[in-house]
Amino acid sequence: MIRQLADQGFAVIDAFLPATQLHALQQSAQRILAAQAKPAGIGRGPLRELDSTVRQDHIVWLEVEDQCSAGFLDCMERLRQQLNQQLYLGLFSYEAHFACYQPGAFYRKHLDAFKGERNRRLSTVFYLNAEWQPQAGGELMIYHADGTSVAASVTPLENRLVLFMSEEFPHEVLPATRQRLSIAGWFRGA
Ligand code: OGA
Ligand code: MN
Numbered sequence: 001m002i003r004q005l006a007d008q009g010f011a012v013i014d015a016f017l018p019a020t021q022l023h024a025l026q027q028s029a030q031r032i033l034a035a036q037a038k039p040a041g042i043g044r045g046p047l048r049e050l051d052s053t054v055r056q057d058h059i060v061w062l063e064v065e066d067q068c069s070a071g072f073l074d075c076m077e078r079l080r081q082q083l084n085q086q087l088y089l090g091l092f093s094y095e096a097h098f099a100c101y102q103p104g105a106f107y108r109k110h111l112d113a114f115k116g117e118r119n120r121r122l123s124t125v126f127y128l129n130a131e132w133q134p135q136a137g138g139e140l141m142i143y144h145a146d147g148t149s150v151a152a153s154v155t156p157l158e159n160r161l162v163l164f165m166s167e168e169f170p171h172e173v174l175p176a177t178r179q180r181l182s183i184a185g186w187f188r189g190a
Pocket of ligand 2 (some may be wrong): 087111123171
């Protein structure tokens with residue numbers, strides 16, 4: 001993972017969590033999303049708005065009060081320390097939300113952070129989809145900085161973690177034929 005990130009600015013890691021932790025997290029995600037999911041917005045603070053022509057996922061932010069969410073956040077905290085030690089990324093904090101894309105839902109090409117605003121440094125996406133078939137679609141397309149040449153097409157397979165530098169890689173979520181669940185998160189700089 002460290003080598004992939006250092007060499008290409010993104011990484012795809014499979015079998016990220018132990019099976020028991022994965023299964024518990026999948027159940028928590030289903031339960032929490034079913035009870036609390038809200039349409040995701042675009043932008044932050046007072047300029048935040050809803051725009052279903054850009055993104056159609058429904059989200060709930062992870063809170064430590066849920067034990068499975070806390071376990072996932074612990075893992076990401078260990079990852080943060082390891083990335084800082086080995087790649088000097090200066091990552092300071094982490095936030096993440098569960099996301100549910102219903103069949104046909106998408107998130108158009110976007111950047112998670114804009115250069116200069118020293119906020120989101122490293123994006124993470126962890127997939128919760130058991131028995132995902134490639135024909136179902138729903139790929140995360142990661143583009144090079146030019147915004148058109150494809151750096152990676154990632155199938156949202158269960159227990160797969162994707163990391164990419166937030167300011168460098170435009171990316172999009174393609175529509176799928178089934179419901180698509182993930183945890184999207186961001187490490188921030190100081
Ligand atoms: C995001 C995002 C990618 C995915 O939430 O900003 O790009 O594969 N998610 O779910
Ligand atoms: Mn994104």
